[in-house]
Amino acid sequence: RATVSFYEGEPLQALSTLAYSGVYHLQLSAATAFSEISEMDTRPVTREALEPILHLLHSPHIDVQHGASAALGNLAVNVENKLLIVRMGGLERLIRQMLSSNIDAQINSVGCITNLATAEENKMRIAKSGALLPLTRLARSRDVRVQRNAAGALLNMTHSAEHR
Numbered sequence: 001r002a003t004v005s006f007y008e009g010e011p012l013q014a015l016s017t018l019a020y021s022g023v024y025h026l027q028l029s030a031a032t033a034f035s036e037i038s039e040m041d042t043r044p045v046t047r048e049a050l051e052p053i054l055h056l057l058h059s060p061h062i063d064v065q066h067g068a069s070a071a072l073g074n075l076a077v078n079v080e081n082k083l084l085i086v087r088m089g090g091l092e093r094l095i096r097q098m099l100s101s102n103i104d105a106q107i108n109s110v111g112c113i114t115n116l117a118t119a120e121e122n123k124m125r126i127a128k129s130g131a132l133l134p135l136t137r138l139a140r141s142r143d144v145r146v147q148r149n150a151a152g153a154l155l156n157m158t159h160s161a162e163h164r
Contacts, residue, residue, distance in 0.1 A: 006037045007049040019052035024061055031056045031067025038074035045081055050088055057093040062102050069097055069108035076115035085112075086122045095131050103143050110138055110149035117156035126157065 004011055018030035034053050053075075056068035072090060075081040085091070094116075097109040113131060116122045126132070131153075138150035 006033070006041070007043070007045045012049055012052075016052040019056050024059075024064070027056060027059055027064045028061065028067065031059075031064045031071070034071035035067040035074070038071040042075055042078050042081070044078055045075060045084070047084065047088060050075075050081075050084060050090070054085075054088060054090055054093060057090075057097060062100070062105055065097055065100075066102075066104050066108055069094065069105065069112055073108055073112035073115055076112050079119060082116050082119040083121055086116055086119075086125050091116065091122075091125060091129050091131070095129060095134065098131070098134050098138065103141075103146060106138060106141070106146045107143070107149060110135065110146060110153055114149050114153040114156060117153050118159075120160065123157055123160050124162075126153075132157070 006012060006015060015030050015033055018026040018033075021027060030052065034056070050072075053068050053071050056064055057072075059065055059068070072085055072094070076085055091113070094109040094112055097105045098113065100106060100109075113126065113135070117126055135150045135153050138146050139154060141147050141150065
């Protein structure tokens with residue numbers, strides 16, 4: 001893995017083929033691979049690398065969505081990636097997942113939004129997206145992990161006087 005970049009070239013093409021296949025097990029393999037790869041490799045990525053991950057958020061299968069949102073959350077520790085994820089429409093997809101009744105989906109999507117909210121350029125987009133109301137609701141979740149992530153996202157939003 002140290003010598004292979006999964007975010008470009010043939011490895012990315014292979015993962016993209018799995019992601020766009022429409023076959024549950026292949027999509028799950030892609031989502032899991034992206035999640036695991038992004039845990040160790042959070043370098044800046046291109047639109048081409050983010051597109052299949054964002055596509056996986058549309059899957060009807062919650063475990064595929066879970067892997068994709070985990071990958072986005074991992075990649076969103078990088079400043080360039082934070083901005084690119086929002087520019088590519090990732091925020092809207094994460095909000096949709098945040099509204100899910102599935103706890104794991106909520107944990108990952110809110111955690112990713114927490115990371116996205118550390119970039120000043122993203123704060124206005126997050127505020128205008130309608131995410132603040134669900135974040136406030138999720139801060140009162142019965143699950144402490146959801147509470148923690150939602151509170152973190154709201155805290156990150158308050159680091160800007162305009163959004164406080």
